[in-house]
Every structure is written in structure tokens, then in C-alpha cells.
Amino acid sequence: MALCGFNQNMLDGMKGFHKGLVEHGIVDRAKLKNKTTKEIIENELKDMDAFLKETHNLKNREIRELIENLARYSKTFYELVDKLGLENYSKIIKSLNKIYFEMDRKYYDELEGKEDAMKKLVNHLNKMEVK
Amino acid sequence: MPFCGFNEEMLKGLEKFHEGLMEKILNKTKND
Numbered sequence: 001m002a003l004c005g006f007n008q009n010m011l012d013g014m015k016g017f018h019k020g021l022v023e024h025g026i027v028d029r030a031k032l033k034n035k036t037t038k039e040i041i042e043n044e045l046k047d048m049d050a051f052l053k054e055t056h057n058l059k060n061r062e063i064r065e066l067i068e069n070l071a072r073y074s075k076t077f078y079e080l081v082d083k084l085g086l087e088n089y090s091k092i093i094k095s096l097n098k099i100y101f102e103m104d105r106k107y108y109d110e111l112e113g114k115e116d117a118m119k120k121l122v123n124h125l126n127k128m129e130v131k
Numbered sequence: 132m133p134f135c136g137f138n139e140e141m142l143k144g145l146e147k148f149h150e151g152l153m154e155k156i157l158n159k160t161k162n163d
Contacts, residue, residue, distance in 0.1 A: 010151030016144025024138035 006104045011097050018093040021074055022081060041082045048075040080130060095130045102128065 025044065030037045048071055058064035081089055106124050111117040
């Protein structure tokens with residue numbers, strides 16, 4: 001860890017995934033269903049909760065854990081977008097990538113191999129925020 | 132669907148993320 005160094009592919013990938021969650025998952029669906037984006041987010045959060053109550057029945061451990069973590073990640077991302085405002089989603093995506101990049105930069109450039117490296121990393125991350 | 136329907140951009144994004152994770156592992160293996 002931290003995340004084996006976020007490279008450009010990983011950061012680009014996360015950006016595409018986040019953009020899809022907002023533009024396709026919320027904005028397009030709001031137009032399609034003639035609902036507000038707020039209603040769509042609330043509905044998706046409910047669906048995700050319901051889904052996560054069932055995922056323990058997935059038999060394959062790796063598939064179960066990947067899907068559960070992806071669902072939890074996506075749910076938290078929607079909660080963040082809901083809290084900070086859908087109109088700010090581009091800034092939110094950039095801000096998240098900045099945190100992920102900084103997490104690895106701090107670890108690999110300054111902390112790797114040092115005592116309490118992970119504790120120091122977490123302290124450093126606690127100073128950052130999504131805005 | 133629990134993910135609001137994956138669109139192409141989301142799938143490509145995840146694919147790139149996974150590829151990036153593997154590139155890092157492979158590069159580290161080469162450097163070790």
C-alpha cells in the first residue's frame with residue numbers, strides 16, 4: 001500500500017467512473033424519468049442499501065467483496081455529491097483524485113519504510129478534505 | 132439496478148483503474 005502508487009491510468013479510470021456515476025447515473029436518469037436529480041440520488045441510495053442487504057448471499061468471496069466495496073464506494077460518492085451539490089461534481093472528482101494522488105505521494109516520497117508510516121499517513125489524510 | 136446501470140464510461144474507467152493497479156504490480160516486480 002498505500003495503493004501501490006496511483007498512476008495516470010488509475011486516476012483517469014476513477015475520473016471516468018465518477019463522471020459516469022453522475023452524468024449517466026443521475027443526470028441522464030433524471031431526464032429519462034422526469035424526476036429531479038435529488039429524487040434520483042435518494043432513490044439510488046435506497047436501492048444500494050437494499051442491494052447491500054442481499055450481497056452476503058453472493059457465494060464467491062472475491063466477487064462478493066469486490067461488488068460490495070464498489071457499491072459502498074459508489075454510495076459514499078453519491079452521498080458526497082448530494083452534500084456538496086451536484087453542480088460541483090467536476091470539482092469533487094478532481095478533489096478526490098487529488099487526495100488519492102497525495103495519499104500515494106506522501107507515502108512513497110516521504111514515509112515508506114519509516115516507523116509508524118501508516119499512522120502518519122492517516123494523520124496527513126485527516127488534514128485533507130473534499131471541496 | 133444498484134449502480135444506476137453501468138455505462139461505457141464507467142466500465143472503461145474501472146477497466147483503466149484495474150489495468151493501472153496491475154501495471155504498478157508488474158513494474159514493481161521488474162524493479163525488485
